[in-house]
Amino acid sequence: MPVRRALRLVRRYWRVLVRYSTRYTAPVRRAWRRSLQLRVVAITLVASSLLVGTFGGYIADRSSDILLGRARDEARSALATKVKFATDQLTLYPQARDPSLPSALTDLVNDLFDGDSADRGTSVISIRAEHWPDLKAVALPPVDTSELITPEMIKAVSGEGGGVSEQIRTAEIRGETIKYLVYGSPVTTRFGQVELYYMVPIASEDQDANLMRTTVLATGLALVILLGVVAALVTRLVVTPVRVAARTAQRLSAGLLDQRMKVDGEDDLALLAAAFNQMAANLQRQIVRLEEMSRLQRRFTSDVSHELRTPLTTVRMAADLIFSERDEFDPAVARSAELLQAELDRFEELLTDLLEISRFDAGFAALDAEHTDLVPIVERVAERLAGLAERAGVEIQLNLPDTPVIAEVDPRRVERVLRNLVGNAVEHAEAKPVQVTLATDDAAVAITVRDHGIGLKPGEERLVFNRFWRADPSRARQTGGTGLGLSISVEDARLHGGWLEAWGSPGEGAQFRLTVPVRAGDRLVAAPLPLIPRDRNVEVS
Template sequence: MPVRRALRLVRRYWRVLVRYATRYTAPVRRAWRRSLQLRVVAITLVASSLLVGTFGWFIADRSAEILLSRAEDEARSALTTKVEFARKQLSLYPQARDPELQSGLEELVNALFDGDPADPGSAVISIRAEGWPNLRAVAVRPVDTRDLITPEMIRAVSGDGGGVSKQIRTAEIEGETIKFLVYGSPVTTRFGQVELYYMVPLTSEDQDANLMRTTVLATGLALVILLGVVAGLVTRLVVTPVRVAARTAQRLSAGLLDQRMKVDGEDDLALLAAAFNQMAANLQRQIVRLEEMSRLQRRFTSDVSHELRTPLTTVRMAADLIFSERDEFDPAVARSAELLQAELDRFEELLTDLLEISRFDAGFAALDAEHTDLVPIVERVAERLAGLAERVGVEIQLNLPDTPVIAEVDPRRVERVLRNLVGNAVEHAEAKPVQVTLATDDAAVAITVRDHGIGLKPGEERLVFNRFWRADPSRARQTGGTGLGLSISVEDARLHGGWLEAWGSPGEGAQFRLTLPVRAGDRLVAAPLPLIPRDRNVEVS
């Protein structure tokens, strides 16, 4: 249990840490994603820091090795001279018991010393006679050499087959910590063997190495900063025109077709700016030409629709007269009168839809919003389409709230949208029920129309709102639609600031969802009803 509690505590603190880290690093991450110049400069600084750091470390380390090697060569050369001098001086004493040998060793050390005894950084010379009890070790100064001359080094110098040995040691002399290069060598005399230790301070070499490291570090830091500045300047030269091009492209996409980039010089960026300006000019000409063609097309559609109204009214009067007298005609003529009446109805509906589309295209469509209860509208649409549903064997099922659903909408346009949706659902239901569901929340109201017919293929949920598009053009019409109903419906939804969406799956039917804001002008965020029906996997009989 304590382990589990500890793990839970660690996980909790870890989540808190991650949350705070994410919150406080968000501006940096956002700047990293948005700024190409920042990324280039940062990568340049990191790469140059690694390169300069590695090179500087190599230079400093190599320089320190050279300084140490030079000090070793000088110390070894001096040691050789001093060993030869000591051997000659000690050859005057034929035996170790000579009472003057001890004083001779002290005089020899003083003779070998070539520094200032008062300087704690001077070299230290010591002679030891490990095999002679009557002789004690002597040094040029009263310095404790136990930290400098280790037992391992003494054995390496004085043992059988001993020779020259070296090591680097650090000792505290007169309160100052000094690093020494210690050399030891045996000295063969007439009475036996003694050891000569030559301890050279490495103070100057350490100072030179530290100075070199500081110089390399300062130079490397200055070089990295310089590279960062150069990278920033170079990137700025490239990024600035790109940013200008991006801002110009944004203005062009916003409809400001006269925006152009400034062309300076004859380099690649100037060629880019000139090519961008040429592209913008071509786009402007094409857009203006297409807008003019679209305007002429809308005007043609509107004019034709209006001009057809007058002859259509005359033909309608004549057709109504013939249709009213059809019982007195022979069966073939009576059938022709019925067909004429039906096609005139479709033609008049097509003209009405064309006029409505032309008003949307021209931007003249206006929303006459008022506070309206949507429940009666849905019931009225279902009632008007009940005859058609009964003829094709479809049941319209209403799922409506028990309380009024009030929204600020244009009732005429909402009823037209529902009439199109329910009519299309009945036409495609294939004798299966059609469900109409109404729901609302504080911000939006949604109406779904669900059928269980042939459904929609993948991708067709976006095509159904195109003008004159049909999922199956070969299928016999039941409602005599014009192919513009859903196009007008989606424009009506957009005029309200709402959504009209479709879902469908082959063999599972389709569902359309109309979502409108409760208050006119509000922005929709979510819909009270799902677009994909919950019963999509339920078999409907």
Template sequence: MAPMRAPAWLPMPIRRTLRVVRRQWRIVVRRARKVSAPARRAWRRSLHLRVVTLTLVASSLLVGGFGWFIADRSTQILLDRARDEVSSQMSGKVDYAVSQLTVHRTERDPKLPTTISNTVTRLSDGDPTESGGALLELRADNYPDLKPVISDERIDASALLTREMRHSVANESQVARQIRTIDVRGEPVKYLVWGSPVPTSFGHVELYYMVPLTTEDKAANEIRATVAVTGLALVLLLGLLAGLVTRMVVTPVRVAARTAQRLSAGLLDQRMKVDGEDDLALLAASFNQMAANLQRQIVRLEEMSRLQRRFTSDVSHELRTPLTTVRMAADLIFSERDEFEPAVARSAELLQAELDRFESLLTDLLEISRFDAGFAALDAEHSDLVPIIERVAERLAGLAERVGVTIELRLPDTPVIAEVDPRRVERILRNLVGNAVEHGERRPVEVTLATDDAAVAVTVRDHGVGLKPGEERLVFNRFWRADPSRARQTGGTGLGLSISVEDARLHGGWLEAWGEPGGGAQFRLTVPVRSGDRLVAAPLPLIPRDRDRAIEAAPAVDSSAPQTSPAAPSALGDEPAEVL
């Protein structure tokens, strides 16, 4: 989380410091994200990695908790056993000390120190730094004249006896115990310290029995190390097992994904290998059956499409010959129409007009068949788009005058040179401007040209009936009409925009549409300045500047746009004095 913005009431030096901290924090966060990006990407993309990681984390928590419980219980059992043994020994030592010290009636008895020293010597158990040995001390804190006697002067017993423990034993006459750690010969040694009052005829003295827990501590550490190693091996084994099991499941899925990618690339003969009779084998068999069905359907559809394209091409070519003959006769009749009766002359004019439409339809069908067959080629050359647009406007001036529409050109004063096929660009613009004139509703049609270092864009704007939502994608479909009524006399063959889209795609450009009901429509042609370059942006907006729109309409057709090492901790920790 980023640090909060400094409040305005803070002093300026503090606010500057907080700004520096916030800036440094952002730098650290950005670097952390950059460093962790490969790991996050691998986590998102690999199911195998996620399953193995989650298995390792879950098993680590489970095995760690179970191992901690086992180690703790084992340590507690060892400690309880040591306490029981020390308690049993302590009872005998207290009884012996009582029997030796009760013969003295007063603490001032001159023989009492000797008796105390002999008692300590008699009750001592070997080397107090080794297993099986113990340190014993008799002291009388309530009688300052009696000096404490310890079985081994090499060990500082005062470090093992806390003030709380001595107070409980000496002043409250209670039995107390605790675990303490001191340095003996440069190494830490744990002691179980047991203190008990020893009643005598003149009062009581205190007997402290200090047993080293070296054996128990070593055993607890070994148990903890064994549990840790066993747990680590178990976690690794579970991780390996999870990896193998996941791989058995993920591998067929990856094979299926690769096979599906090959199928989508057109390699329809790709199949998965079927092994066994389990669920994965059933998945592979079902996938192969689906692929076979898709292959049959695609082959059938391709054959039908091929036959359809061939039929269209053959019919178009075959109609050329009779059309030529009919055209010759119609031209002859049309040229002599002034000598005919009015009804016959009108029929000759209608025949001529319909023959023009029929010839245009055949030309469009032949062009579409070339695109479908993949025979269309781009004849690119460095051309100035300004005279091309002017030529289109001049050729459509007669149509615009008949329907009461004016064509307004907004062209740069300097030439706009681009590497294009001028014939195809002129055909695109002729279709766009012609449609705008026909649907202009007697309002001006605006043609705008702009360029930058990478692209050239031409927009054709009309103010007619416009397009309904979703129709900006449909206008480029073959034979699609915004008005489904066939009684309408305006409009061409319905193939002009489809051919224009193919021409734009051949240039590596875009042809897009925008429109709204009653607000008119705008079409935008964008082509790269250099043939073969990739388009990134267009110099002109798709939505007209005169329309206050918050969201730009989606492109109707995108022809080419992409997109020093410390001591190991002991299992037996120090404990405070416990009064029994």
């Protein structure tokens, strides 16, 4: 239990740490993602720091090794001279019990210290004779050498097979902490072996090495900062025109087609600005030309639709008269009168749709929204298309709520959308049922129209809303409407602030979904009904 409690506490504190670190580092991460200049400067600083640090450390270490090596060479040379002098002096004493030997050792240390070329205020010379109790260790100046001459060094010098040994030690001499290069060497005499220790201060070399490290560090830091400043300036020279180009492109995309970049100089950035301005000018000309062509096309469509109304009315009157007297004609003439009446109906529908499309294109379409119960609208559409469904052998199945579904919509436009969707579904159902489902939630109302006919191929769910697009051109020549129904329907949905979407699969039929907000002007987030039907893998009889 204590282990589990500890693990829970660790996980809890870890989550808190991650949450707070994420919160406080979010501005940094945002700036890192958005600023090219920051990334370039940061990468330059890191790379230059690693490079300068590596070479600076190598140079400092090599300089320290050179300074220490020089001190070692000098100390070894001095030690060899002192060992030879001590050997010559102590050879005069054949026995360790000679009463004059202790004073001779002291005199020897004095002579060695007087002949030392190093700083006599800090260098130390000591002779030890550990195997002869009567001979005590002598050191000049008279200081405690226990911190400088360690037992390990004594063993290395005086032990069996002993020889010259070296150490670097730090000791406090006369209240001052000094680093020493300590050498020990055995001195062979007629009465045995003694040890000579020579301790040379390397404070000056250490100071020089520290000064060199500080110099290298300061120089490297200054170089890194200089590289960062240079990288920032160079990046700024490149990034600033790019930012200007981005802002100009945003203004162009917002419709401000007269925006241009400032061209300075003749370098690559100036060439980029000039090319950008040329591109913007070409786009402006093309957009203006296309807008003029679109305006002329919309005006042409509107004018033609209006102008055709007058002769169509006259032809309609004549056709109605002929159609009413068709029983008195020959069968062939009567059939022609029926075909004329049907094509006039279709032509009139086409003119109506063209006028509606022209209003959408001109931006004159208005939404007359009111609180409306959508259940009667769906029932009315199904009732009006019942004859068409009966002739096609299709059953229209309604899945409607038992309670009213109230939404702020334009009932005329919603009914037109449903009439187009249900009519298309009946025509393509291939004598299979068509399901119309209505559902709502707090924010949206959705209506789906599902058929089990030929379906749609991949990619056709986006093309189906294009004007005059037909999935099966040969079929469209015999049945179907004007080819503008779904285009008008999607515009009606957008006018409500809603969606009109399609799904289809070959052999599994298709489903269209109309989604509108409950309150006019609200933004849609989700639909109460799925676009892909739940029965897509169920065999429909």
